[in-house]
Amino acid sequence: MAAHLKTNMHVSSGLGAMSLHAAGLFSHLAKEAIRAKGSFTVALSGGSTPLRLYALLAAEPYRSDIEWPRVELFFGDERCVPPEHADSNFKSVNEALLSHVPAKAHRIHGELPPEEAALRYEEDIRRAFGGEEGPPVFDLVLLGVGADGHTASLFPGTDALGETERLAVAVYVEKLESWRVTLTLPVLNAAKKVFFLASGVSKAEVVRSVLKGKGNYPAGMVRPASGEVLWLLDTAIAEKL
């Protein structure tokens, strides 16, 4: 891994403890950002790993602790399905968190044709970040990792990995036979903080490869220029590293 990249790791006994630790970090970063600039911008990960974290944030003490009206929540990616579809990241994140806190949520319109959804999301992001040139700087990006090394919906061997201008793109994932919309690497690599959440022995091999800079996985391409990457892991993974 490049020397300049600060890659830290925090190991918890299991998904519950990891989620609790992540909730504390999220709350601390939120307070810091809101104190500094009046807002806290986050790109949320889809998938199942972060759902415990989202449920903790929606409950006390974090429900009251965080100034949610100043928090802007985005998505790292979305499946191209309607928001009520079982596969929708919005659906699961809305049930766990968004429907419980008064944060502003920026949904990826998965019900639209993929490219239209990507363009609309990109416009929404640019508007939310004040139309500034270049990739927006998220205070925090939450990411998961698949056993194949994908993160968000940046899958190995897809053109999305080479995107240098767009903030969000539509990508057809052959092996899933489905369309996704995903943030691109320029956005992920502009973030101030990136938290990868990974739990369970099935992720051990890929996490070890990524941390050693091997395998050229998409998750290993997340190297924020000046931001910090923190891997939140459980012991099932850590003991295999």
Ligand code: 6PG
């Ligand atoms: C998605 C996520 C994806 C996820 C990984 C890990 O839309 O599914 O963006 O990148 O983080 O596939 O998923 P799990 O947390 O369910 O293992």
